[in-house]
């Protein structure tokens with residue numbers, strides 16, 4: 001099946017969509033796509049959450065997922081990242097399965113995500129043991145990450161000795177140390193105070209831009225969803241589908257000043273309009 005998708009993509013790299021009568025039409029995806037979701041179906045206790053859901057996620061871009069409460073944002077990234085099984089469908093990363101792909105995941109609840117028995121530095125290093133890398137390369141990666149994030153905290157401390165924001169910073173670095181092809185973040189800042197949120201948002205944005213990692217972010221905060229995104233993916237109420245997709249092309253790094261530009265206000269307003277239309281349905 002993987003080769004079928006790739007063949008179809010290669011055949012149609014002329015940017016034109018396939019004819020409507022093509023039975024494999026749903027397998028087509030635009031050039032520049034990294035993740036293809038096709039025919040995704042998920043039911044919880046007889047409630048259909050996703051039914052034949054298709055989605056393309058572009059390579060090296062940040063996509064924010066926004067939608068009504070309980071529409072299935074977390075479930076979607078959990079299924080795509082391979083954490084949660086689905087009933088039917090296919091998800092491929094450049095033609096590979098999730099198991100064949102280096103994936104990073106940052107959870108909302110950092111307290112449960114970091115390992116309390118490991119010092120911060122050992123939490124960050126932890127996933128490297130599963131990659132076949134020499135010690136020098138492991139050290140280089142950790143050093144590079146610490147320098148990119150300009151880390152000022154004492155990494156010899158245990159998680160309980162760190163603030164919530166510092167623990168979430170550790171868990172973000174742990175997700176990035178494997179140099180992931182794809183990064184998933186599920187409301188990573190929602191449990192943090194505002195100052196820490198702004199700080200981490202700006203650091204994360206800088207590092208993601210440097211690393212060019214394909215990123216899918218679930219956020220409940222509209223400003224955050226737009227500020228960080230190259231594209232905002234809006235979902236409907238369940239059974240969940242795509243309500244709209246909006247691009248946001250402002251230059252990076254984006255700062256508080258970005259949020260008062262006409263471009264930001266326009267994208268935010270249009271996002272809100274689609275969201276409100278869905279919520280009222």
Ligand SMILES: Nc1ncnc2c1ncn2[C@@H]1O[C@H](COP(=O)(O)OP(=O)(O)OP(=O)(O)O)[C@@H](O)[C@H]1O
Pocket residue numbers: 044045049068069070071072073074075076
């Ligand atoms: N393990 C589960 N068992 C049963 N139902 C579930 C399970 N996980 C999620 N659901 C249901 O699926 C729906 C989508 O849940 P999900 O957490 O993905 O939505 P969400 O959009 O991320 O929610 P929120 O906006 O509250 O963060 C909800 O109705 C939820 O109750």
